Amino acid sequence: DVKVTQSSRYLVKRTGEKVFLECVQDMDHENMFWYRQDPGLGLRLIYFSYDVKMKEKGDIPEGYSVSREKKERFSLILESASTNQTSMYLCASSPPTIEAFFGQGTRLTVV
Protein backbone atom coordinates (compact mmCIF):
# COMPACT_ATOMS: atom_id res chain seq x y z
CA ASP A 1 0.00 0.00 0.00
CA VAL A 2 1.17 3.47 -0.87
CA LYS A 3 1.64 5.60 2.16
CA VAL A 4 1.78 9.38 2.10
CA THR A 5 2.16 10.87 5.54
CA GLN A 6 1.70 14.49 6.52
CA SER A 7 3.29 15.60 9.75
CA SER A 8 0.20 17.11 11.37
CA ARG A 9 -3.57 16.68 11.08
CA TYR A 10 -4.38 20.01 12.73
CA LEU A 11 -2.29 23.14 13.21
CA VAL A 12 -3.05 26.53 14.69
CA LYS A 13 -0.54 29.29 13.97
CA ARG A 14 -0.39 33.02 14.50
CA THR A 15 -0.31 35.62 11.76
CA GLY A 16 3.25 36.28 10.68
CA GLU A 17 4.65 32.95 11.84
CA LYS A 18 6.75 30.80 9.53
CA VAL A 19 4.98 27.48 9.09
CA PHE A 20 6.43 24.18 7.87
CA LEU A 21 4.22 21.40 6.55
CA GLU A 22 6.02 18.13 5.96
CA CYS A 23 5.07 15.28 3.67
CA VAL A 24 6.76 11.91 3.28
CA GLN A 25 5.95 9.13 0.82
CA ASP A 26 7.30 5.60 0.88
CA MET A 27 6.77 4.50 -2.73
CA ASP A 28 9.75 6.11 -4.44
CA HIS A 29 7.43 8.31 -6.53
CA GLU A 30 9.05 10.96 -8.70
CA ASN A 31 6.20 13.45 -8.50
CA MET A 32 4.97 15.19 -5.38
CA PHE A 33 2.37 17.90 -5.03
CA TRP A 34 1.00 20.37 -2.54
CA TYR A 35 -2.63 21.43 -2.86
CA ARG A 36 -4.97 23.49 -0.79
CA GLN A 37 -8.66 22.73 -0.66
CA ASP A 38 -11.29 25.31 0.17
CA PRO A 39 -15.08 24.92 0.09
CA GLY A 40 -16.52 25.46 -3.37
CA LEU A 41 -13.11 25.83 -4.99
CA GLY A 42 -11.83 22.30 -5.24
CA LEU A 43 -8.16 21.44 -5.04
CA ARG A 44 -5.78 24.15 -6.17
CA LEU A 45 -2.17 23.34 -6.91
CA ILE A 46 0.39 25.35 -4.96
CA TYR A 47 3.64 23.71 -6.07
CA PHE A 48 4.79 20.43 -7.48
CA SER A 49 8.09 18.66 -7.81
CA TYR A 50 9.08 16.05 -10.36
CA ASP A 51 12.50 15.26 -8.94
CA VAL A 52 14.83 16.00 -6.06
CA LYS A 53 15.60 19.73 -5.87
CA MET A 54 13.22 20.39 -8.78
CA LYS A 55 10.07 22.40 -8.25
CA GLU A 56 7.51 24.20 -10.32
CA LYS A 57 4.87 26.72 -9.40
CA GLY A 58 1.28 25.68 -9.53
CA ASP A 59 -1.73 27.95 -9.76
CA ILE A 60 -1.40 29.74 -6.42
CA PRO A 61 2.27 29.83 -5.32
CA GLU A 62 2.19 33.31 -3.76
CA GLY A 63 3.06 33.27 -0.09
CA TYR A 64 4.45 29.73 -0.25
CA SER A 65 7.73 28.03 -0.96
CA VAL A 66 8.75 24.38 -1.10
CA SER A 67 11.76 22.20 -0.53
CA ARG A 68 12.61 18.77 -1.87
CA GLU A 69 16.02 17.73 -0.65
CA LYS A 70 15.23 14.01 -0.67
CA LYS A 71 12.99 12.06 -3.01
CA GLU A 72 10.64 10.92 -0.28
CA ARG A 73 10.10 14.27 1.39
CA PHE A 74 8.37 17.41 0.10
CA SER A 75 7.97 20.36 2.44
CA LEU A 76 5.64 23.32 2.12
CA ILE A 77 6.66 26.55 3.80
CA LEU A 78 4.44 29.48 4.57
CA GLU A 79 6.93 32.30 4.85
CA SER A 80 4.68 34.58 6.91
CA ALA A 81 1.32 33.01 7.65
CA SER A 82 -1.77 35.08 6.99
CA THR A 83 -5.41 34.46 7.82
CA ASN A 84 -6.27 33.86 4.16
CA GLN A 85 -3.98 30.83 4.27
CA THR A 86 -6.35 29.09 6.64
CA SER A 87 -7.25 25.99 4.67
CA MET A 88 -6.92 22.25 4.27
CA TYR A 89 -3.52 21.37 2.82
CA LEU A 90 -3.14 18.11 0.95
CA CYS A 91 0.10 16.52 -0.14
CA ALA A 92 0.09 13.93 -2.93
CA SER A 93 2.61 11.77 -4.71
CA SER A 94 2.37 9.94 -7.98
CA PRO A 95 4.34 7.75 -10.33
CA PRO A 96 4.52 8.76 -14.00
CA THR A 97 1.09 7.18 -14.61
CA ILE A 98 -0.29 10.22 -12.76
CA GLU A 99 -2.74 8.57 -10.39
CA ALA A 100 -2.31 10.68 -7.27
CA PHE A 101 -2.08 9.27 -3.74
CA PHE A 102 -2.88 11.70 -0.98
CA GLY A 103 -1.82 12.19 2.58
CA GLN A 104 -4.49 12.59 5.23
CA GLY A 105 -4.40 16.37 5.02
CA THR A 106 -3.42 19.16 7.41
CA ARG A 107 -6.11 21.54 8.53
CA LEU A 108 -4.28 24.81 9.18
CA THR A 109 -5.88 27.68 11.03
CA VAL A 110 -4.08 31.03 11.10
CA VAL A 111 -5.28 33.36 13.82
Place this chain on the structure above:
Amino acid sequence: RKEVEQDPGPFNVPEGATVAFNCTYSNSASQSFFWYRQDCRKEPKLLMSVYSSGNEDGRFTAQLNRASQYISLLIRDSKLSDSATYLCVVNPMDSNYQLIWGAGTKLIIKP
Protein backbone atom coordinates in the same frame (compact mmCIF):
# COMPACT_ATOMS: atom_id res chain seq x y z
CA ARG B 1 -15.88 29.55 -17.33
CA LYS B 2 -14.08 27.17 -14.97
CA GLU B 3 -11.82 24.59 -16.56
CA VAL B 4 -13.63 21.75 -14.82
CA GLU B 5 -17.18 22.22 -13.58
CA GLN B 6 -19.35 20.06 -11.40
CA ASP B 7 -22.78 20.53 -9.85
CA PRO B 8 -21.94 20.92 -6.16
CA GLY B 9 -25.19 19.22 -5.06
CA PRO B 10 -25.98 17.87 -2.61
CA PHE B 11 -27.75 15.06 -4.37
CA ASN B 12 -30.09 13.44 -1.84
CA VAL B 13 -30.87 9.93 -3.05
CA PRO B 14 -32.73 7.03 -1.39
CA GLU B 15 -30.80 3.86 -0.77
CA GLY B 16 -31.04 1.48 -3.70
CA ALA B 17 -31.65 4.17 -6.29
CA THR B 18 -29.51 4.95 -9.30
CA VAL B 19 -27.79 8.32 -9.43
CA ALA B 20 -25.70 9.99 -12.10
CA PHE B 21 -23.77 13.19 -12.27
CA ASN B 22 -21.68 14.90 -14.87
CA CYS B 23 -18.55 16.93 -15.05
CA THR B 24 -17.77 19.31 -17.92
CA TYR B 25 -14.30 20.36 -19.01
CA SER B 26 -13.20 23.23 -21.20
CA ASN B 27 -9.97 22.00 -22.80
CA SER B 28 -10.91 19.88 -25.79
CA ALA B 29 -7.38 18.46 -25.96
CA SER B 30 -7.65 16.84 -22.52
CA GLN B 31 -6.50 13.25 -22.55
CA SER B 32 -6.99 11.67 -19.15
CA PHE B 33 -9.97 11.74 -16.83
CA PHE B 34 -10.60 10.39 -13.36
CA TRP B 35 -13.20 10.21 -10.65
CA TYR B 36 -12.00 10.50 -7.06
CA ARG B 37 -14.05 9.99 -3.94
CA GLN B 38 -13.56 12.11 -0.84
CA ASP B 39 -15.20 11.31 2.48
CA CYS B 40 -15.86 14.07 4.97
CA ARG B 41 -12.59 15.37 6.46
CA LYS B 42 -10.58 12.73 4.62
CA GLU B 43 -8.24 12.80 1.67
CA PRO B 44 -9.39 12.11 -1.92
CA LYS B 45 -8.96 8.55 -3.18
CA LEU B 46 -9.06 7.32 -6.73
CA LEU B 47 -12.41 5.75 -7.59
CA MET B 48 -11.85 5.02 -11.25
CA SER B 49 -10.19 6.20 -14.40
CA VAL B 50 -12.40 7.13 -17.34
CA TYR B 51 -11.57 5.58 -20.68
CA SER B 52 -12.79 6.59 -24.10
CA SER B 53 -14.84 3.43 -24.39
CA GLY B 54 -16.34 3.87 -20.95
CA ASN B 55 -15.65 1.58 -18.07
CA GLU B 56 -17.51 -0.23 -15.34
CA ASP B 57 -16.44 -1.34 -11.91
CA GLY B 58 -19.18 -3.14 -10.04
CA ARG B 59 -22.00 -0.68 -9.42
CA PHE B 60 -20.04 2.22 -10.86
CA THR B 61 -19.93 3.21 -14.53
CA ALA B 62 -17.88 6.06 -15.96
CA GLN B 63 -18.41 7.48 -19.42
CA LEU B 64 -16.59 10.04 -21.54
CA ASN B 65 -18.33 12.21 -24.12
CA ARG B 66 -15.62 14.03 -26.06
CA ALA B 67 -18.01 15.77 -28.44
CA SER B 68 -19.80 17.50 -25.58
CA GLN B 69 -16.75 17.59 -23.34
CA TYR B 70 -18.11 15.92 -20.25
CA ILE B 71 -17.57 12.81 -18.20
CA SER B 72 -20.23 11.09 -16.15
CA LEU B 73 -20.43 8.80 -13.18
CA LEU B 74 -23.35 6.45 -12.67
CA ILE B 75 -23.92 4.63 -9.41
CA ARG B 76 -26.43 1.80 -9.38
CA ASP B 77 -28.11 0.27 -6.33
CA SER B 78 -26.69 3.02 -4.14
CA LYS B 79 -25.54 2.17 -0.61
CA LEU B 80 -25.36 4.34 2.47
CA SER B 81 -21.58 4.02 2.25
CA ASP B 82 -21.61 5.74 -1.14
CA SER B 83 -22.29 9.04 0.64
CA ALA B 84 -19.27 11.20 -0.16
CA THR B 85 -18.08 13.98 -2.39
CA TYR B 86 -17.10 12.89 -5.89
CA LEU B 87 -14.31 14.84 -7.54
CA CYS B 88 -13.81 15.00 -11.27
CA VAL B 89 -10.20 15.31 -12.42
CA VAL B 90 -8.90 16.16 -15.87
CA ASN B 91 -5.37 16.02 -17.16
CA PRO B 92 -5.04 18.51 -20.01
CA MET B 93 -1.64 17.04 -20.93
CA ASP B 94 -0.40 20.40 -22.08
CA SER B 95 1.39 21.15 -18.86
CA ASN B 96 3.78 19.07 -16.88
CA TYR B 97 1.96 16.70 -14.53
CA GLN B 98 -0.80 19.14 -13.67
CA LEU B 99 -4.24 17.80 -12.91
CA ILE B 100 -7.28 20.07 -13.00
CA TRP B 101 -9.74 19.32 -10.22
CA GLY B 102 -13.43 19.98 -10.06
CA ALA B 103 -14.86 21.31 -6.82
CA GLY B 104 -16.82 18.09 -6.30
CA THR B 105 -20.39 16.85 -6.16
CA LYS B 106 -21.77 15.93 -2.76
CA LEU B 107 -23.86 12.78 -2.63
CA ILE B 108 -26.02 11.83 0.36
CA ILE B 109 -27.66 8.42 0.37
CA LYS B 110 -30.65 8.26 2.70
CA PRO B 111 -32.05 5.08 4.26
